[in-house]
Amino acid sequence: MLTTQRKQVILSRLHRDGQVVAKALSEEFGLSEDTIRRDLRELAAEGHLQRVHGGALPASPATGDFVQRQAINPADKSSIARRAAWMVQPGQVVILDGGTTCVCVARELPLSLAATVVTHSPSVAVELMNHPHIEVILIGGRLFKHSMVSVGAATIQAIADIRADFYFMGVTGVHADAGLSTGDLEEALVKRAFAARAAEVVVLASREKINAASPFVIGPATMATTVVVERDTPASATNDLAALGIGIVRT
Amino acid sequence: MLTTQRKQVILSRLHRDGQVVAKALSEEFGLSEDTIRRDLRELAAEGHLQRVHGGALPASPATGDFVQRQAINPADKSSIARRAAWMVQPGQVVILDGGTTCVCVARELPLSLAATVVTHSPSVAVELMNHPHIEVILIGGRLFKHSMVSVGAATIQAIADIRADFYFMGVTGVHADAGLSTGDLEEALVKRAFAARAAEVVVLASREKINAASPFVIGPATMATTVVVERDTPASATNDLAALGIGIVRT
């Protein structure tokens, strides 16, 4: 295994589990802890993670704690979320992805709205508890802690039973060439499965996601029917997407 | 668990409950009180909290709101929940029911515990977010808002794939003749399905549930292996159950 590959794996572990332990990694790779520590130090120097005694934690804003991430830039996220929530008409069936942005969408749905929401995120389900007229379908599976969504074979199977009007998809990268991408393979597969079951796929892309790419590809950019971006996003950033026939909605 | 993470968790506990108690934290983390006090001292030195005798309070004057304070004193429920949480051994697979009592059980599970928790309650899933070594399996289905649990055919099907060591069941009635019962038919069916997939069924019965009966029957009282009751429950109230060979555990 090449050193570069090893570092990639360390980063993906960090993203998946929200933490890595030096000793555990050394056993997993069959290398000395010295080598692992060297890797961690270098990754920390590049700003990819935060070094702590015993291992490492994710770098700055996206701290392992989902609750803390939720508190980041609530204004930005909720403007996109509010715009997305407006798209839902009474009686429709919509799929709500996991992630902090989609929790905001749930929060922005009118209390009087009568609709059906399908989600694989317990956080979204809890958020919808107080919406009396929204029927919630919870998709089960193995819970991926970092993003608080269920993933895996059971999740994919359950998704096959659904047919929805909208799928509100959260991503970490939208790029005309690289397509829609996210930081975890299992999550990418679930998103792909959801996209196949919805008439319209709406991608929620806050500023830093546009023209970015993450390790795992969900599908081509044209998988998205619409991309919701913030009002002040420059047209130059969205022209490539619009040229593919993807609708661009500004908040 | 890394030291840095532990401090993060302490701060989030502080934010959630409006207070932390050194002794409780030491038990939760499985560490000596010395270590916890050291953490608290360091966090206080960094200005993240205010040290007081017995524990710590938030640094900012903004104490937790009413809802959060209300959650502090569920002394009744948490005594039963704590006793139940003690029964879980590392490596086991346990099913956690919905309901407020089972959310308390999730909260009382040690942070260091490595186990698998199966639940059909998004609230329980969210509560377990901060337990780094607990694998959560979420059972999906149609969400029954009143109890915040998934129910229905999809739920029953998903349960069939599970085999667990324990099932911690919440009920609204335990009666030697009338059996175990609850207030909703769909919920009763789900509880019955869970009970069939666990080696031991542990019923959590706060005082008012004992010798009570609700409209929908889950099964005979002997479906329960053990019933956990509060310490001061009179023997006269549990004799009928004990006569059926059901274990009675007092907190």
Place this chain on the structure above:
DNA sequence: GCGTATCGTGCAGTTGCGTGCAATGTCAAT
């Protein structure tokens, strides 16, 4: 005022960390 719980400090054992150095492997130029 007194008993108990909690606190702070010093100490020791364990674990993790960083640096320097040597061994090995790779690659390119000679």
Place this chain on the structure above:
DNA sequence: ATTGACATTGCACGCAACTGCACGATACGC
């Protein structure tokens, strides 16, 4: 084929961090 520059890795050593225990001091409840 040989040589030298370079990267990668493991090992040894000293140092720092973490943790638990013991002891005396302090605060709290009755």
